[in-house]
Amino acid sequence: MILKSKFFSILDSRIEEPLTRLACYGSSPEVASGTFNVKDYITIREVGHQDAIYFVNKIRTNIINGDWLIEPKQTEELNKDQKNWYSxxxxxxxxxxxxxxxxxxxxxxxxxxxxxxFYVMFYQETPIGILMLTNDFLRITEPAKIQDFIMHIGIRRCGILLIEHAVNKSNELGKNGNIKLTPAPNARDVYREYGFSFKEGHMLLEPDQNEKWGFRNEKYYFMAGCNY
Known part of the structure; x- marks a missing residue:
């Protein structure tokens, strides 16, 4: 049974354990005795196609072997929150x-x-998220597109770091940092908080026209003060 206690989050950085459900969802809210900045333990790397396949499967394997999923036979014993977690x-x-x-x-x-x-996010050496960005180089004015963006289910509020990389790749490609995506309905509010807005059937982020984004040292960054 899932013990609703704690997610791994860049805003709540008291986890020093390997990425397992026990570490992030232990019975005690005090998982680690010390505090530190989780961002110091997170790295993001651009990888090729074959490495992307490898890391997608590493995340998938961690979800299974780390006991993050509930067996279907257990679903009848779960409350509403736990069923939502299972889904x-x-x-x-x-x-x-x-x-x-x-x-x-x-x-x-x-x-x-x-x-x-492809961009992969690591906590220490454990892959915890992956983003696939596409760009049509013949359509100069069309924003780059986040085609896929998946975070490990034990992660919250770290995905914005991958989005920052997508924004800066878009800028490198001559698209002014503009990116678009088509989110699931239940994710729209999150992307609004990141600065996206609806336009022509998708959500669009234009960082140079958005107060939630800054530009420093030739890089766009999401303002930490927004707390998302």
Whole structure:
């Protein structure tokens, strides 16, 4: 049974353990005796197609072996919050499987004018999230697109660090940092807090026109004061 206690979060950084459900959802809220800045333990790397497949499967394996999912036979014993957790876990796992299949297919049927970029987030050496950014280099004014963006189910409020990398890649590609995505309905409010707004059927972020974003040392960054 899941003990609702604690997520791993850049805003709540008292976790020093390896990424397991016990570490993030232990029976005690005091998981670690000391405090530190979790961002110091997070790195983000751009990787190629084959490495992206490898890390997608590493995240998927961690979810299974780390006891993050509940066996289906247990669902009848769960309360509403736990059933929501189960649904979220299964959805995350399915999205990872779908992403694996898309990358493994080498983007069969997708225009060869579209380039793909992959960013993996690590906590220490454990992969905890992955983002796939696409860019059509023939459409100069079209924003880069976040095609897939998946975080480990034990993670909260760290995904913005991957979005920062996507924004800066867009800027590097000559798109002024502009990115777009098509979020799930239940994720729209989160992206609004990140500075996205609806435009022509998708959500668009234009960091140079958004007060939640700053620019320093030739890089865009999300304002920490927004607390998301």
């Amino acid at each position: 979220r876990g299964k959805m995350t796992y399915r999205l990872l499987c779908d992403m694996n299949d898309i990358i493994y297919s080498n983007f069969d049927g997708i225009s060869n004018t579209i380039n793909h970029y």
